[in-house]
Amino acid sequence: MDFLLSVIQDPNARWVIAGCFLLGISSGVLGCFAFLRKQSLMGDVIAHAALPGICLAFMLQGEKNTMLFMLGALGTGLLGTWCVHSIVRHSRIKSDTALGIVLSVFFGFGTVLLTGIAQTGAANQSGLDAFLFGKAASLVQADVSMMATTAGILLVLVLLLFKEFKLLCFDSNFGRGLGFPMGILDAMVMLMIVLTVVIGLQAVGVVLMSAMLIIPPLAARYWTEKLSRMVLISGIFGAISGVFGTIISGFVPKLSTGPVIVLAAAVLFLFSMLAAPRRGLIVRQVERMRVRRRVAEERASREAERARVPYGGAVSKGGDA
Amino acid sequence: MTTAITVKDVTIAYRKKPVVQEVSFTVPEGKLVGIMGPNGAGKSTLIKGILGLLPLVSGEVSIYGKPYKSQRKLIGYVPQRESVDWDFPTNALDVVLMGRYGHAGMFRRLRAYDKEFAYACLEKVGMADYAKRQISQLSGGQQQRVFLARALAQDAHVYFMDEPFTGVDAATEKAIVLLLEELKSQGKTVLVVHHDLQTVNEYFDWLLLMNIRKVAFGPTSEVFVPDNLQEAYGGKLLFQKSAAYNAQ
Amino acid sequence: MSHGLWIIITGSLVAASCGFVGCFLILRRMAMLGDAISHAVLPGIVIAFFLSNSTDNVFMLMGATVIGVLTAFFIQTLHTAGVQEDAAIGVVFTSLFAIGVVLVSLFASDIHLDVQHVLYGEIAYVPWDMATLAGVEMPRAVWMISGVFALSLLIVGLFYKELKLVSFDAQMAAAAGIPVVFIHYLLMALVSMNTVAAFESVGAILVVAMLVVPGAAAYLLTDRLGAMLGLSIVFGIVSACAGYIIAVYFDVSISGAMTTSAGLLFMLCFLFSPRYGVVSRVLEQRRLKKAT
Numbered sequence: 001m002d003f004l005l006s007v008i009q010d011p012n013a014r015w016v017i018a019g020c021f022l023l024g025i026s027s028g029v030l031g032c033f034a035f036l037r038k039q040s041l042m043g044d045v046i047a048h049a050a051l052p053g054i055c056l057a058f059m060l061q062g063e064k065n066t067m068l069f070m071l072g073a074l075g076t077g078l079l080g081t082w083c084v085h086s087i088v089r090h091s092r093i094k095s096d097t098a099l100g101i102v103l104s105v106f107f108g109f110g111t112v113l114l115t116g117i118a119q120t121g122a123a124n125q126s127g128l129d130a131f132l133f134g135k136a137a138s139l140v141q142a143d144v145s146m147m148a149t150t151a152g153i154l155l156v157l158v159l160l161l162f163k164e165f166k167l168l169c170f171d172s173n174f175g176r177g178l179g180f181p182m183g184i185l186d187a188m189v190m191l192m193i194v195l196t197v198v199i200g201l202q203a204v205g206v207v208l209m210s211a212m213l214i215i216p217p218l219a220a221r222y223w224t225e226k227l228s229r230m231v232l233i234s235g236i237f238g239a240i241s242g243v244f245g246t247i248i249s250g251f252v253p254k255l256s257t258g259p260v261i262v263l264a265a266a267v268l269f270l271f272s273m274l275a276a277p278r279r280g281l282i283v284r285q286v287e288r289m290r291v292r293r294r295v296a297e298e299r300a301s302r303e304a305e306r307a308r309v310p311y312g313g314a315v316s317k318g319g320d321a
Numbered sequence: 322m323t324t325a326i327t328v329k330d331v332t333i334a335y336r337k338k339p340v341v342q343e344v345s346f347t348v349p350e351g352k353l354v355g356i357m358g359p360n361g362a363g364k365s366t367l368i369k370g371i372l373g374l375l376p377l378v379s380g381e382v383s384i385y386g387k388p389y390k391s392q393r394k395l396i397g398y399v400p401q402r403e404s405v406d407w408d409f410p411t412n413a414l415d416v417v418l419m420g421r422y423g424h425a426g427m428f429r430r431l432r433a434y435d436k437e438f439a440y441a442c443l444e445k446v447g448m449a450d451y452a453k454r455q456i457s458q459l460s461g462g463q464q465q466r467v468f469l470a471r472a473l474a475q476d477a478h479v480y481f482m483d484e485p486f487t488g489v490d491a492a493t494e495k496a497i498v499l500l501l502e503e504l505k506s507q508g509k510t511v512l513v514v515h516h517d518l519q520t521v522n523e524y525f526d527w528l529l530l531m532n533i534r535k536v537a538f539g540p541t542s543e544v545f546v547p548d549n550l551q552e553a554y555g556g557k558l559l560f561q562k563s564a565a566y567n568a569q
Numbered sequence: 570m571s572h573g574l575w576i577i578i579t580g581s582l583v584a585a586s587c588g589f590v591g592c593f594l595i596l597r598r599m600a601m602l603g604d605a606i607s608h609a610v611l612p613g614i615v616i617a618f619f620l621s622n623s624t625d626n627v628f629m630l631m632g633a634t635v636i637g638v639l640t641a642f643f644i645q646t647l648h649t650a651g652v653q654e655d656a657a658i659g660v661v662f663t664s665l666f667a668i669g670v671v672l673v674s675l676f677a678s679d680i681h682l683d684v685q686h687v688l689y690g691e692i693a694y695v696p697w698d699m700a701t702l703a704g705v706e707m708p709r710a711v712w713m714i715s716g717v718f719a720l721s722l723l724i725v726g727l728f729y730k731e732l733k734l735v736s737f738d739a740q741m742a743a744a745a746g747i748p749v750v751f752i753h754y755l756l757m758a759l760v761s762m763n764t765v766a767a768f769e770s771v772g773a774i775l776v777v778a779m780l781v782v783p784g785a786a787a788y789l790l791t792d793r794l795g796a797m798l799g800l801s802i803v804f805g806i807v808s809a810c811a812g813y814i815i816a817v818y819f820d821v822s823i824s825g826a827m828t829t830s831a832g833l834l835f836m837l838c839f840l841f842s843p844r845y846g847v848v849s850r851v852l853e854q855r856r857l858k859k860a861t
Contacts, residue, residue, distance in 0.1 A: 036409065040655045041601050048774075090847045091839055097785050100600040101835060104778035108828025111689045111774070115822035132688065133670060160428055167419055171405050177372050178423035178475070179393030207688065208670075211663035218656045225455045227410045254674050259667035266664040273650075281650065337853055378858065408653075 012140075013250070019139040019147050020242035020261065023200035023212065026151040028238025029158055030196040031213035032220070032231045033189050036169040040217075041096075042081065042190075044210035045103045046197045049080025051110030051206050054131055055117060064127030066143050070198050077194040080106050107206070134205035134258030136246045147199050154192050158231070165189060166227055203242070205258040212238060215265040222276035237272075241265035324386070325350040325479050325510040326371075331380030333363070333370045339378070339533065340366045346529055346538040351508045353501055355515045355525035355541070359554050362532045364514045365401065368481050372398060384479055394423060397477030399468050401484050407457050413467045414452040417442055420474030442470040445503075447496055462493030469500060480504065480511040487516060498524060521545055575696040575708050577813050580827055582711065583767040584805030586718035587776060588783030589725070590759050592794075592801050595784045596736040597756075601655070602641065605662035606757065607764040607776040609640040611669030611687060614768060619676060630713065630765050637761025638754055640665060666773075689824045690772030710770045717766040721759050725798075728752065733794055775824040779805060782831040786838040789845045804834055 034040050050073035057065070057072030080102050087098040114128060130138050158165065167175040168185050176182040193213070200209050220234035245261030274282050326348040333341040341363040348354055356364045369375040371382050373389060384392040397420075420442070421435040443449045446466040456464065465485060472480055485497055501524065504511055512529075515521065521528060521541065528544040530536040536553040537544040594603040613636030617629035640661055647657040673687060692710075700709040707715075725732060734742040735752045743749045760780065767776045787800035811834075812827030819826075840847050 035653075035656060036406075038653060038655055040659045044604075044659065087839065090850065091789060091845055093785055093788065093839075094595075094598050094600075096598050096600040097595050097781055097788075100604055100777060100781035101785055101832070103604065104774055105782065105828055105832030105835070107774045108689075108778055108825045108832065111825035112816075112819075112821045112829055115825065116819060119820050163419075163422060163425075163431070164427060166411075167422060170409050170411065170416075171400070171419065173369075173374050173400055173404060174398060174419065174471075175422070176374055177393070177396065177398040180422070180427065208663055208667055210659065211667070214656055214659035214663065218652065218660060221410065225410050225412070230410050252675070255671060256674065259670040259674075262663055262667040263671070266660070266667070269660060279651075334857060337857060 015141050015144045016136050016139045017243055017246055019144040020136055020203050020246040020257070021239050022144070022147045022151045022242075023203050024216070024238035024240065024242030024261075025235040026154050026196045026238075027200055027209075027212035028216040028220070028234035028236070029231050030154065030189075030193050031217040031238070032227075032234050033165055033169055034193055034213055035217040035221075036227075037189075039193075040214045041099050041210070042084070043193060043197060043213035045080055045084060045099050045106075046077045046194050047201065047206045047209040048103045048110075049106040050074075050077045050197065050201060051107055051131070052076050052113055053079075054128065054201075054206075055110055055113035058117060058128055059113070066202070067146065069131070070146070070201075073198045073201055074194060076106065077197060078191070081190050081194065110206075130205075131201055132205050132207060133256035134201075134203050134208070134261070136203040136257035136261075137250075139202060143202060150195055150199055154195060157188075157192065161185070161188075162228070203246070203257055204261055205256065208258045208262050211262040211265065212241070215262070215269050216241065219265070219269040219272040222272040222279045237265065237268050241268060323350040324348070325352075325384065326512070327383045327386075328371060329381050331367070331370055331382065332378040333366050333375055334378045335366075341370060341531075342534045343380070344531065344535045345380075346535060348510060348512065348527070350510050351505060352510055352527045353505050353525050354510075354512045354527040354529060355521055356512060356529045356531065357515055357518070357521060357553070358531045358536075362553070364531065365483050367531070368483055368512070368514060372396065372481060395478045397472040397475040397480040399472045399480070399482040399485055402461065402464055402468065402488070407459075407464060409456065412453050412455055413443065413448060413459065413463075413470075414439060416456060416467050417470045417474050420471040423475060438476075439470075439474050442473040443467075445473060446470045446500065460490070462489040465489050465493055466496060469497065473500075478509055480509060482511065482513045484514050484516060486520075518550075572696040573813070573817070575711065576692055576823065577810055579692060579695050579708065579710050579714060579770050580809035580813060580823070581806040582714040582718055583763075583771055583775075584779045584783060584809045584827065584831070585802040586714060586721055586805075587763050587767060587779035588787075588801035588805035589718075589798055590721050590756070590763055591780035592784040592787065592798050593725075593732055593736055593756055594760065594780060595788060596794075597739075600781050601658050602644065602757075603760050603780040604777045605644065605658045606637045606640050606760050607768075607773050607780065608662045608669075609665040610634075610637045610761060610764050610768065611666055611773065612636065612672055614765060615669055615672040615676070619672075630717075630762060633765040633768075634758055634761040636665075637764060638757050640761075641754065641757040686772065687768075688772050688774055689822055690768065690770050690775065692770045692823045695770050710766075713766040714770070717762045721763065724755065724759060728755065732756070771824040771827070775828050778828040778831055779808075782828075782835050783808065786831075786835040789838045789842045792844075804831070808834055 031043070034043055053072035053074070053076030054069045057068040061068050083102045084095070084098045087093050087101065088095050117128065164180060164185055167180065168182060168189065172182050196213065197209050200212055204212055216237040217230070217234045219237050220230045223233050224230050241261050241264040245264040246257050248264070249255045249257045249260035272280065274280055277283060324347055329345050331341060331344050332339055344367060356367065358364050366375060370377050371389065382389050384395060389396065417439040418431060418435060421431055421439060425431050425435065440449065440452065443452055446469050448463060448466050448470060451459065451463060456467065459467065469485065486494055501511055513525070522545060525541055527539060528541045529538045530544055530549050530553045532553045537549040591603060594600050610633045613633035614629065617632040643661045644657045647661065648654050670687070695708045695710045698709045699706050700712055702712060731747050731752050734745070734747060735749050739749050764776050767779070783804035784797065784801040786804050787797045790800060791797050808831035809827050811830040813823060815830065816823040816826035838846065843849055
């Protein structure tokens with residue numbers, strides 16, 4: 001308890017928690033659109049593809065510059081999504097294979113750059129390692145301000161274009177028939193997802209960031225049938241995971257924040273999958289048992305009925321024989 | 322008679338093979354047109370090409386004399402049911418409301434009028450009671466009707482429907498036919514990709530018979546004859562003869 | 570034998586074996602499942618290291634393989650429970666990998682793994698860890714991966730017809746009486762074994778690359794399964810060799826360089842494949858337009 005209080009009072013810790021809160025909301029919200037477009041794994045590709053970008057940015061600057069890192073991540077992240085789409089469009093390679101190719105090759109190239117930088121003995125290179133598995137503790141006010149601005153823009157866009165995004169996810173052909181610029185909207189959502197990934201990289205790391213785009217929306221889906229509510233709940237779940245994961249990992253200095261945040265989200269998911277009121281597994285199982293019992297009862301009463309009226313004729317009342 | 326749709330020399334290819342080849346036809350306003358052909362004849366592809374959902378290798382399309390791109394507000398579209406994931410978190414009314422998005426435009430919210438209009442469209446297809454129902458809980462026929470209601474909500478002049486009769490129950494089929502009649506009486510033009518030879522004569526005034534290329538186009542009585550059917554379907558002589566026989 | 574040569578051999582064996590098995594993942598559109606397994610075996614490896622003090626590799630291999638198959642099972646279960654496929658994969662493997670990373674971080678001193686090692690392995694250490702079997706002394710990693718490669722070849726050889734049919738048309742295979750589920754989990758077990766054997770030397774990311782990239786490049790060059798399998802082995806070996814040379818020259822991560830080489834090879838095939846490459850397609854489209 002004392003630790004918790006000291007954490008909240010520590011101004012540094014406040015920035016860290018604020019940052020993880022923002023990352024949680026944005027990944028929860030944007031993750032819904034990726035989820036509904038069946039592009040959850042694209043987030044994984046974007047995150048892994050970001051690594052070479054961050055390294056290249058470092059090679060340009062020579063020291064930790066979060067803004068530049070984010071731009072680098074954005075650049076190669078977008079390049080990665082473009083590669084995936086190109087491969088699928090221009091060859092007979094299917095999308096899952098394309099995802100696997102881009103993910104591993106970009107990341108592999110990123111490790112080449114990473115080790116290359118390590119060889120140059122740049123002592124400040126420790127800033128880069130944090131991006132592998134996340135080091136929320138390295139967040140400073142400047143970082144969080146940038147995260148807040150970006151998250152703010154993303155959320156406003158989602159609000160303004162909610163019905164357009166809904167159309168994009170549900171029936172994009174129809175939308176195009178209506179005359180909406182589906183291609184542009186598609187690119188926009190992709191860009192917004194990349195930005196979301198970039199926001200969260202410092203806290204969760206490239207390897208696990210995709211989990212934050214997948215798990216909160218999946219958990220939220222169990223609680224509602226309305227898209228607007230799903231997006232809201234997902235954002236909240238993401239925020240909770242971010243905050244709690246960071247605080248818990250703060251207790252153990254050896255732990256990176258990324259995996260703990262992901263595990264917090266996973267716990268929320270398990271809980272949702274089991275216990276959600278209408279779609280949860282426990283409720284469904286109970287319902288199934290109830291239906292089974294009712295069917296059995298009905299059958300039993302029908303059997304009893306038949307026993308009283310042996311030849312299926314009219315039921316004799318009283319003592320007519 | 323005003324021309325509603327003009328299709329000129331449209332060719333659409335998938336990889337190296339042409340799927341629709343040099344198809345041309347002109348649809349006058351107010352006609353109910355069926356599009357028929359064997360599997361793989363390019364019927365669905367043709368519709369998607371006309372609506373700009375697939376690129377044309379060659380040819381052009383105009384709606385009321387202008388290129389279709391500038392006439393979006395006049396066009397209504399009912400895609401195939403499989404084109405959509407029915408597990409999406411939304412209800413029937415919401416889907417129909419999507420038909421109003423075109424009128425609302427980007428960035429704008431829908432107004433109360435849009436909601437009322439959508440509701441009225443649901444009533445027209447007999448689905449008003451299901452307005453708040455999650456779409457995954459609807460039967461195939463109900464889903465089709467929701468799609469139709471959405472197209473109605475677009476308040477268009479020219480409608481394109483892709484296999485609306487496929488996999489629906491008898492009641493829904495009747496409902497769709499009544500709807501088509503009503504649209505026709507309002508002077509709207511409707512193109513319907515169809516698959517059932519038995520009902521062609523009953524449902525459609527005009528017919529486009531195709532198998533990658535156009536076989537014939539015109540009033541059903543003229544087009545739906547054994548020679549044309551033979552050319553389009555090739556081989557199923559017996560079946561064709563009796564269907565065309567009933568047509569006479 | 571020089572250290573460099575052992576490293577090349579290890580890398581080539583990993584690439585060949587993974588590329589070979591990966592072809593089936595590609596054909597069955599399960600590339601991301603391969604990605605999932607290669608991440609999810611991490612907690613299994615850590616636990617095995619913990620329990621066996623990394624002296625008994627066979628048990629580690631078996632234990633982690635079980636985890637790999639279990640992963641496929643969890644994903645299938647979630648999918649059956651209504652979760653869409655890509656999300657099911659995403660949830661399971663990220664959670665398991667997160668658990669693995671936590672375990673590694675907490676017990677790093679007890680096991681000889683660290684977090685970086687997990688990602689891109691440490692193939693340079695391979696020649697230092699020799700083991701003697703039947704009078705022959707080779708690096709332990711080479712023993713493992715050779716064994717797994719041989720086993721993979723054997724199993725694919727035995728079940729070639731079944732694997733082919735199941736990859737192409739699972740429903741028809743089931744109707745024909747082929748035990749589709751068994752074949753599926755057999756493939757998952759092969760993937761897991763390859764992942765585990767490769768993990769220590771090349772890490773999680775390279776494994777994914779080797780499972781997917783050589784096979785994909787081969788897929789663009791041929792229409793015959795046999796040729797695709799053979800080509801994927803060749804491409805794997807080429808990537809490994811080229812990667813090693815690049816890594817030594819620029820003094821960078823060996824596994825990263827091998828991955829990058831594989832990627833470049835893929836790009837070449839993507840652009841210039843006579844039948845399926847972009848260049849030939851563009852030429853074909855132009856020919857078609859001229860004819861119309």
